[in-house]
Amino acid sequence: MTKPTNPKDPRGFFQRHRTLILIVSLLLFLPPLALIFQVSTGDGDFCGPWCPRMFFTWREGMSLSAFLMGFARSFLGVLLLLAILGATFFLGRWWCSHLCPVGGATELGSRLVPRWLKINYSAVPAPPVRYGYLAAYLIAPAVGLGSLCCTYCNFAAVPRFFGALYNPADLVYFFRIYGIINLLLLFLLGFLARGGRAYCNFLCPVGALDALANRIGGRWGKRIRIDTHKCTGCGACKPACPTWAITMEGKGHKKAVIDPHSCMPCGECERVCQEGAVRYGKKS
Numbered sequence: 054m055t056k057p058t059n060p061k062d063p064r065g066f067f068q069r070h071r072t073l074i075l076i077v078s079l080l081l082f083l084p085p086l087a088l089i090f091q092v093s094t095g096d097g098d099f100c101g102p103w104c105p106r107m108f109f110t111w112r113e114g115m116s117l118s119a120f121l122m123g124f125a126r127s128f129l130g131v132l133l134l135l136a137i138l139g140a141t142f143f144l145g146r147w148w149c150s151h152l153c154p155v156g157g158a159t160e161l162g163s164r165l166v167p168r169w170l171k172i173n174y175s176a177v178p179a180p181p182v183r184y185g186y187l188a189a190y191l192i193a194p195a196v197g198l199g200s201l202c203c204t205y206c207n208f209a210a211v212p213r214f215f216g217a218l219y220n221p222a223d224l225v226y227f228f229r230i231y232g233i234i235n236l237l238l239l240f241l242l243g244f245l246a247r248g249g250r251a252y253c254n255f256l257c258p259v260g261a262l263d264a265l266a267n268r269i270g271g272r273w274g275k276r277i278r279i280d281t282h283k284c285t286g287c288g289a290c291k292p293a294c295p296t297w298a299i300t301m302e303g304k305g306h307k308k309a310v311i312d313p314h315s316c317m318p319c320g321e322c323e324r325v326c327q328e329g330a331v332r333y334g335k336k337s
């Protein structure tokens with residue numbers, strides 16, 4: 054069922070064209086184009102200098118110099134992560150909502166799945182799972198439990214999912230045990246999840262760091278905010294949110310409340326709110 058849209062649609066340009074921006078991001082980042090990688094490094098995917106995750110993982114037995122070399126090897130990933138976190142502090146999680154090709158792929162894909170087939174994870178409290186996984190992700194390699202960062206990485210799985218359409222090597226990946234697990238994660242926490250963002254909410258380490266930057270910068274930066282004077286508590290925004298960031302709170306007359314750990318400025322709540330109670334901006 055199509056969600057009702059505020060006929061005045063107060064959203065800004067980038068929120069109104071978010072779907073298009075995500076599609077362009079997919080075309081630029083994923084095979085067969087993967088333009089960003091081809092032009093900058095000659096590689097076809099994120100598993101190289103662009104990786105924004107691997108360089109901060111301390112592996113068992115790693116010397117300090119080897120750890121620091123990881124920063125040098127993934128210098129584009131270091132810059133990318135710093136740019137993402139800096140932008141999030143001041144402007145909100147635009148990387149997650151508009152640019153991330155793998156979060157975008159699962160969200161767009163989930164829109165093609167009928168609602169009755171989708172799994173609703175909204176009862177699962179996302180922040181504890183997300184930060185718990187981030188901790189496990191950082192600790193596991195250091196204590197010799199293997200690298201969750203590479204084995205269960207959606208930046209490895211999503212490009213191979215598209216690449217498997219024409220490249221046998223990518224297809225073979227999904228016949229290995231970790232490939233099968235990644236494929237299951239891609240469907241269960243991605244395409245089949247309501248909103249398509251369960252992997253982003255639970256298992257993405259970049260998303261977890263980004264969520265912290267979003268929470269810390271919320272006082273000074275621009276964010277999606279709800280005007281409690283205008284909010285009638287109708288609840289229309291809650292099911293529209295792909296990250297289940299909205300809860301209805303308060304005694305008696307409930308109002309919509311946004312969890313700053315989970316919100317990305319997608320503007321879906323702004324689109325459906327008939328009262329004009331949602332806006333993107335600084336704290337007033």
Ligand code: SF4
Pocket residue numbers: 279283284285286287288289290291308309325326327328329330331
């Ligand atoms: S923010 Fe708007 S859509 Fe959400 S509960 Fe309030 S009035 Fe309804």
Ligand code: SF4
Pocket residue numbers: 277293294295296297298299311315316317318319320321322323
């Ligand atoms: S609270 Fe609104 S802007 Fe934030 S993720 Fe949910 S729908 Fe998008």
